[in-house]
Amino acid sequence: MEAIRLLLAYAAHCGFKLFQMDVKCAFLNGIIDREVYVAQPPGFENKSFPNHVFKLAKALYVYVDDIIFGSANEDLCADFAKLMTNEFYMSMMGELNFFLGLQIKQTAEGIFxxxxxxxxxxxxxxxxxxxxxxxxxxxxxxxxxxxxxxxxxxxxxxxxxxxxxxxxxxxxxxxxxxxxxxxxxxxxxxxxxxxxxxxxxxxxxxxxxxxxxxxxxxxxxxxxxxxxxxxxxxxxxxxxxxxxxxxxxxxxxxxxxxxxxxxxxxxxxxxxxxxxxxxxxxxxxxxxxxxxxxxxxxxxxxxxxxxxxxxxxxxxxxxxxxxxxxxxxx
Structure with a gap:
């Protein structure tokens, strides 16, 4: 919450208009299209091979969530949103007004x-x-x-x-x-x-x-x-x-x-x-x-x-x- 309030304070100071994008899904145990190795997690070490690493068969967890972004130039925000939706499975939600349980109202004089x-x-x-x-x-x-x-x-x-x-x-x-x-x-x-x-x-x-x-x-x-x-x-x-x-x-x-x-x-x-x-x-x-x-x-x-x-x-x-x-x- 401190990070969110810091961003809102900075946006108010600079006169940014903040927008929000939603990542439509998170991937649990997704298929991996390349070789990925991880160190042995604490408590799950193989005593016979303590110096070995694990090769992942599937993704453990790829966590993604909503994204907040803003700029004093709204055209740049539109370009960024278009770029993100073309590259990822995301949707534009418009002006930021609700995030992590906070209701947010943006005005020319500041943010409430x-x-x-x-x-x-x-x-x-x-x-x-x-x-x-x-x-x-x-x-x-x-x-x-x-x-x-x-x-x-x-x-x-x-x-x-x-x-x-x-x-x-x-x-x-x-x-x-x-x-x-x-x-x-x-x-x-x-x-x-x-x-x-x-x-x-x-x-x-x-x-x-x-x-x-x-x-x-x-x-x-x-x-x-x-x-x-x-x-x-x-x-x-x-x-x-x-x-x-x-x-x-x-x-x-x-x-x-x-x-x-x-x-x-x-x-x-x-x-x-x-x-x-x-x-x-x-x-x-x-x-x-x-x-x-x-x-x-x-x-x-x-x-x-x-x-x-x-x-x-x-x-x-x-x-x-x-x-x-x-x-x-x-």
């Missing part, structure tokens, strides 16, 4: 990606389509723990909800922190955890048409924000690191992850993401390849990936990340 169809199906699947929508995915004062004395809930259903929400984060970074917190309790979920997940889905219910906006801009500079809370997890007091990466004004990569070790100070919590890469990063700074700057709390966009926020702060950061509603587009 969302999963509205999937979000509506998710809410309906778990029976919350008639529930009251929530304004944020997680209450700012919530502190989830193991809740060992709480009432057990269906593990299969709970895991299904988490898995479905994780797929939605392909275009909805605003829910990744709350989904990540709830995913920590998949082994023995309790009623309190189940209520937290339902709140996320109720938030999705009110924001099904939200997605990521990649605007057409002159700047294509790589900018990354990193942040961490301090000892935010109630169980082991580990901190949560959050990061988001922009190309120009297009958000292409984000993460929210609990740190592997316990930080004894806020400084350790803020820099734990560097780990053994510290010296490499320092060299890049000295060589002028990187410019590291302090960002105050008000301008720290990665704050949304480290902890639950109050509604005003959450909505402000959501907008600054480029998460907007599809109703803005005709």
């Amino acid at each position: 990606i969302h999963q509205e169809k999937y979000a509506k199906e998710l809410v309906k699947k778990f029976g919350l389509d008639c529930a009251k929508p929530m304004r944020t995915p997680m209450h700012p004062n919530i502190k989830l723990d193991k809740d060992e004395h709480g009432r057990d809930v269906d593990e299969t259903r709970y895991r299904g909800m988490i898995g479905s929400l994780m797929y939605l984060t392909s275009s909805r970074p605003d829910i990744i922190q709350s989904v990540g917190v709830c995913s920590r309790f998949q082994s023995k979920p309790k009623e309190s955890h189940f209520s937290a997940v339902k709140r996320i889905i109720r938030y999705v219910l009110g924001t099904t048409n939200y997605g990521l906006w990649f605007p057409k801009t002159d700047s294509f500079q790589l900018v990354d924000f990193c942040d961490a809370d301090f000892a935010g997890d109630r169980i082991d007091r580990r901190s949560t690191s959050g990061m988001c990466c922009f190309l120009g004004k297009s958000l292409i990569v984000w993460s929210s992850k609990k740190q592997a070790t316990v930080a004894l100070s806020t400084a350790e919590a803020e820099t734990k993401h560097i780990e053994v890469r510290f010296h490499s990063i320092r060299e890049h700074v000295q060589n002028g390849n990187l410019d590291i700057q302090f960002v105050n709390s008000e301008g720290q966009l990665a704050d949304i990936f480290t902890k639950p926020l109050i509604e005003e702060r959450f909505c402000k950061l959501r907008t600054e990340l480029g998460i907007i509603t599809s109703s803005l587009f005709p």
